[in-house]
Amino acid sequence: MEKQKITGAKALIESMLKEGVDTIFGYPGGAIMPAFDALYDYDKQLNHILTRHEQGAAHAAQGYARVSGKVGVCLVTSGPAATNTVTGISDAMLDSTPMVVITGQVGAALLGTDAFQEIDVVGITQPITKWAYQIRRAEDIPWAVARAFYIARTGRPGPVVLDITKNAQFQEFEFEYKPITHIRSYIPIPEVDPVQVKVAADLINSAQRPYALVGQGVLLSEAEAELKAFLEKADIPAAWTLLGASAMPTDFPLNVGFLGMHGNVAPNIKTNECDVLIAIGMRFDDRVTGNLAKYAKQAKVVHLDIDPAEINKNVKADAPVLGTAKETLPALTALLHPAKHTEWIESFREVDKQEFEKVIKRELHPESDEMTMGEVIRKISEATNHNAVVVTDVGQNQMMAARYSNYNIPRSLVTSGGLGTMGFGLPAAMGAKVGAPHRTVVMYSGDGGFQMTIQELGTIMQEQLGVKMVILNNHFLGMVRQWQEMFFDERYSFTEMQNPDFVAIAKAYRINGTEVLKREELDAAIADMLKDDKPYLLVVNVEKKGMVYPMVPAGASVTEIVLGE
């Protein structure tokens, strides 16, 4: 076939199509105008969603990627547009989300001259990307795009930035696309070492109290079935990290709950009682481990991870097993002896009863007239048959949503774990709805976080994205207020908020909504919200000074978990 000459801008779009892109979240502007001009002819193949801010585009791409497993794509201009995506890129880096962010750049001849909207995007994004590259001539576009998508989705996924100068978008060249199958300096998936698998299996076989910690690695490698088989064969109780939520269904008998600072009590304290700790695709974040000097010191540690840099980073592994969970779990399962750990598992349930009495009962069945976040979330979880995609913002709403939602389907919790980005919820929920159009998407946000990216209501209106937005309104920056109450002598320094009429704002965007002030109105409002697939804003005024318990205070050991008054 004769090679055709096309512009760099067109080559960019063609290259993305070759990579299977069908959705782009973006915002046009000066240095990316040629690419947007080319995009104008592709409205049949590519669904471009115009967000109201580039940060929204980045979080939407994350939400899309997290529910679909596909690479999220952003297309924005240079300078302020590029810097506006930085929060989303950082978030994707810490949470291993595959994403390609394409930024326009001034013409190559102007680089380094402080030209209008010129900023060193590669320099800014190198610390927060898997790869960042500047394309200065059209011929490099097919190669760089192929490489970008290959890097973003393979191995431990992550964000990639491509910065394309304006001249490269205009230039014409003979387009030819070759997908990338390997890069010599990059080993995405380490080979499984049978010796380490054997060492790990021996440890697990000899364990009296084995205990598994499940992270996002299981979801990323789609190893949910392999995980189940592994746990069932040796009867191993398993807890999940925030990003590992929904890797096991809530009602899976060996699922013992949520780990971490606001996780369940048993999963935290049992970490210091097990004899073999099996970490699966998780990275021992400080929000999970608390004080490392007092973390699982009695246990032998088996660590399954794709990333060699995670091994021994925070917790020393006695048996590190590199590879994807999809490969390593079956290899390990094959060597396991069937076992029963009934008493050990029962000991988790005993602790659960205490947590129910001291924490959960009050949250789900409050005696006060004031509504709690937990009861709202549980009602919505039930009303959606626990099948919804739950997207959260950051803070109390996030921890409550993770705790009180139930999960049936993998990839059902989209949340900003590593970076803890307030303002993530609304745009991420839009992306999640685009990535999983046939699922109900419920977003939980606080009154603070919602106002950080509230302008995305415009995107929801224009695209008619059926996101079910729930603001758990306590007129406070709740999590910060909780810390002020617990650790700063109730000095509520700048955490109380006077809020707008959120429902009226939604109405201005022609989005239906309702505000719930009394418990009696809640069920009807939830039913109204879920009656169709249209966008909806539900504002629930919850108790002003609610607390998320239990809590492992920062720097404390996992056994020093606080249950509240």
Next chain:
Amino acid sequence: METKLYTITIFSENTVGLLNQITIIFTRRALNIETLSVSPSAIKGIHKFTITIFSTQDVMEKVVKQIDKRIDILKAYYNTDEDLVHQEIALYKVSTEKLLGLGSIEKLIREHHIQILEMNDSSVVFQKIGHYAETQKLFDELNQSIGVLQFIRSGRVAITKSKVERLSDMLGEIQRKFGKIQE
């Protein structure tokens, strides 16, 4: 934990911004680079970085893995001085008049294995090759006796005492998996 001097060796693609990719990993942990030397390696298209840093073994383990993880890095590892043959080069400029004032310079040259690179009415430039301690000793001596007008020391270059470079293992592995390596 014991802090000592570690030498990090990095093989990388020769791409723009590579040094930044490496230094950001040190910056995050507030590690100071003592010396740095970069040059093309024996393999065409691959660059070699030699970086020395005072740190602990625990930190080195983690930092080297985080460097190795960067896409354009082929291989990164660390060594202590015992594993390495290493060398630095230093240049010293002194006043000709003051140098001649010392009387004979034969002793100085023999003792320190100095080479004279340039000499004119006003100044003399010496070169000394050696370990840091050795080039520093000469500097201290000269500076006390006649003063040093200008002084510069290179970053460390180093070679491991073991037979093969670890990069060869990695490249061999890639060839085995994917066939012939393309640049």
